[in-house]
Amino acid sequence: MTGLAPNVQLFPIESILDLVTDGVLAIDQRGYVLYANATAHQLLGRKELVGKNCGLPAAHGVGGTDLQLVRRGDMIWAQMRSLPIQWLEQAAYVITLTDITERKRAEENLRITAGVFDNSREAILITDSNNIIVDANPAFSHITGYSRLEVLGRNPSLLNSGRQDKQFYAEMWKTLNHQGAWRGEIWNRRKSGEVYAELLSISAIRDDSGNAQRYVAIFSDISYLKEHEAKLRHVAHYDALTGIPNRVLLADRIKQAIAHASRDRHKIAVCYLDLDGFKPINDSMGHETGDQVLIEVARRIEHSLRGGDTVARLGGDEFVVLLRLEKDHECLASLDRLLALISQPITLKGSSYKVGASIGVSIYPRDNGDADTLLRHADQAMYIAKQSGKNCFYIYDPLADLRIRSQNELFKSIRQALEHNQFEMHYQPKVHLRSKQLLGVEALIRWRHPTRGLLSPLEFLRPIENTELDILIGNWVIMTTLAQFDSWRRNGLEIEISINISAYHLESPGFAHNLRQQMALYDIPLGGLQIEVLETAALADIATVKNIIEQCRRFGVRFALDDFGTGYSSLSYLSRLPVDVLKIDQSFVKNMLEQQADKTIVQGIIALARAFDRQIVAEGVETEQQGEALLSMGCEIGQGYGIAKPMKAEQLQTWHQPAIEKTR
Structure with missing residues (x-):
């Protein structure tokens, strides 16, 4: 509401001032309001200003200053300018107040954003619509080794490690353009040439028409996580003592071998080895010596195998060898070679030790079972080999096993017949x-x-x-x-x-x-x-x-x-x-x-x-x-x-x- 000092005649210009978006006030040298337009009332949150001290300083000059004001309990920002004038034959000041609250908020947001950009531990990379780099934060430089100036104006492909093919990037851009965002793991290359893993998130910044103006990529270095995962995978799939595959990895490789054998029409042999004479060594000489014997046996077996074959340790003194066979005689030759290698004396700290092996073998597809079945049948055959005098092998016979299972079923039925x-x-x-x-x-x-x-x-x-x-x-x-x-x-x-x-x-x-x-x-x-x-x-x-x-x-x-x-x-x-x-x-x-x-x-x-x-x-x-x-x-x-x-x-x-x- 427009306000005038008492007995002051309204001038036509004052009606115009009520339409101005800035607050306009006239105050005397003591700070009392002589005039205030409608905007000034709104900014200061008061219905009556004329004749009251508004608490505004007068002499700030035309340059203006930013002030924080309280309006009905809320803090606002205003830019104030003042000029000395003569008001009805007395010295006074004209003050203008411009509401800059939104600008201040925007500036604060920019400061926060800049702080986040500069201090983020995650790398931030910004490109234009043509995927040319326009900005990068310090974390980007820390992770990649490239300074901000080195990458400005360049394409992010300078980080490409070569581990992802063209199809990968085509699918990534397809998702980014259709959904406006993409997230995933990717392998890139540092300036030093070192390849590293990163967790990458890309977002498209679009204008009102929906056209991409900027792309913002945020990523973090997850190499340490990948290394940890690799260690966990190794622990989960490899024997801690010998370093060769364990039961878990063996089962997977047998499954793969069965699939390949079915497709390529070759055979595989699952050979279950139990060492003969190991327990006396382990009991009398101690676990340290026993462990060294197991390590040496694993080394001998591993070095004797072809590239596509596998040796695994199941635990204790039990090993399994997985062989690919083109012809039946290959299996017999491999088994004879294994028995000969294992039975050679093992020298540790000047002492010689000797072990042998009883080997049970199941051959796919003659024994047409899954991985667990082949392993179980090889285990059964191993016990037959051990009962046959040790340091020999026995090949599982599915027909004989069928007879045994039929006999066991008969035995079970006879017992039930006695009970009933x-x-x-x-x-x-x-x-x-x-x-x-x-x-x-x-x-x-x-x-x-x-x-x-x-x-x-x-x-x-x-x-x-x-x-x-x-x-x-x-x-x-x-x-x-x-x-x-x-x-x-x-x-x-x-x-x-x-x-x-x-x-x-x-x-x-x-x-x-x-x-x-x-x-x-x-x-x-x-x-x-x-x-x-x-x-x-x-x-x-x-x-x-x-x-x-x-x-x-x-x-x-x-x-x-x-x-x-x-x-x-x-x-x-x-x-x-x-x-x-x-x-x-x-x-x-x-x-x-x-x-x-x-x-x-x-x-x-x-x-x-x-x-x-x-x-x-x-x-x-x-x-x-x-x-x-x-x-x-x-x-x-x-x-x-x-x-x-x-x-x-x-x-x-x-x-x-x-x-x-x-x-x-």
Whole structure:
């Protein structure tokens, strides 16, 4: 609002002054306001100024000065100029106030920006729209080695290291032009020629029309980070002791080797090495000596390999060599060379040490697995090599492994079958061939498989021979058969029962003692239990077996040689083992009516049984003619499908009654 001293007439020029953007005041020599235009009221934040002391100094001259003023609690900047005048016949001053707050803020921002530009630890480079350098800060010079004057007017490509190709820069500019910014890692070259890594951010400064006027690049030297990353990568991928690749890097290289082998149709060999004789050295001479041995072994292996091959240390004294093979014989030659190199004496501080190696090998694509599978199979093969005498190699056989895995699955299934009562006993009658009287039964195990139905012993017993399962199954057969035998006797059926026992089970520690304890659970009469031993099984120690048989016979167990005549040592068994019964193998009985040779063998076995005072039983009797022929030769007891097939216990009673009636 315009203000005048009292009783002062308004001049037309004062109306004009109210339109001026600067504040205009007239003050007397004491500082009291004689006049103030509208802008002055706004700048000073007061409604009434005339007649009041505004606190402005008068004598500053035309040059002006910058003042900080308080306007309604806010600080503003104003530039003040003053001139002495005569105001209504008294000395006075005319003061102009120009609001320079925005200018001051801009100047402050420029000072801050300049401070940041000059003091930033990050390099700042500014180019024009043609990518010509127009400014660079001190940090740029510190990082690159170029002074500001050296780079002004030049293209930033003077820093190019050559590590990025043209396609890289084309993609960078494409992103910068479309998005207005680009950020990434780049390798540049210092003035000294040293290549360094930088984290770079570029922004485009555009005008109101969207055209790029400037490009601002900000970057920092991250070489130390790259060096640290490289060290971490080395620690993660290389063995600390020997400096060769470790398990992590090996796995990656095997994967790459598999991919290349599949593409280029060559082979690779994964060779798993375990040192022989290292542990005694490490234990007796200390870890320092042991470490030096490992370092020397790693050096020898590494120097013996071709450029594309790899040696890695898995830990301890285990190494893996990865070989590319064009032909199979290359693998054998490499393995022989490795064994020879490793077995050479190692001299440390005047002392000589000697180690060897057991090597397991898996070859791709014959062993068509992934990296983990090849390594695992090579490890398995290494243990076979170690068990074979050490300082040798063994090449993994996928077919053999398949058989082993199938066997393991079978073992697992048999254990589950025992737990879930899937096994059952069937009984085949043995009769007097003349009277047809039931004399006894042979207990035969069957497996009622949940998916394959009823399985005969031939389908599951052979794979478990000479294993713990052999004994577990044998004990189950004994206990089940004895329980059934006891049940039949309590129901009036008095017959002999025979059980098949493997040679491995018979020779197992404590067999006689365990059998006696099992029999003690039931009322088994003397001679009621007969054990049939397959004489073609390799009885390891005849003297031991004889002793076991004699122990069992003392508590009433009879013994029979099963399938007599089929083994290479029948006569030896007959003369040395105190058995009670000989069983003629069904292969001779089957063809004795047509083949004179088989008939002669049957006659010979019967004659031997009589000579050694042994009872004789014929297996595989399928026809009445065979039964009559056996009777004529002196064999009175037989069993076979012509008499009865193996049957469940509850079926035997039903089968037995008609047989009894038939003999009456």
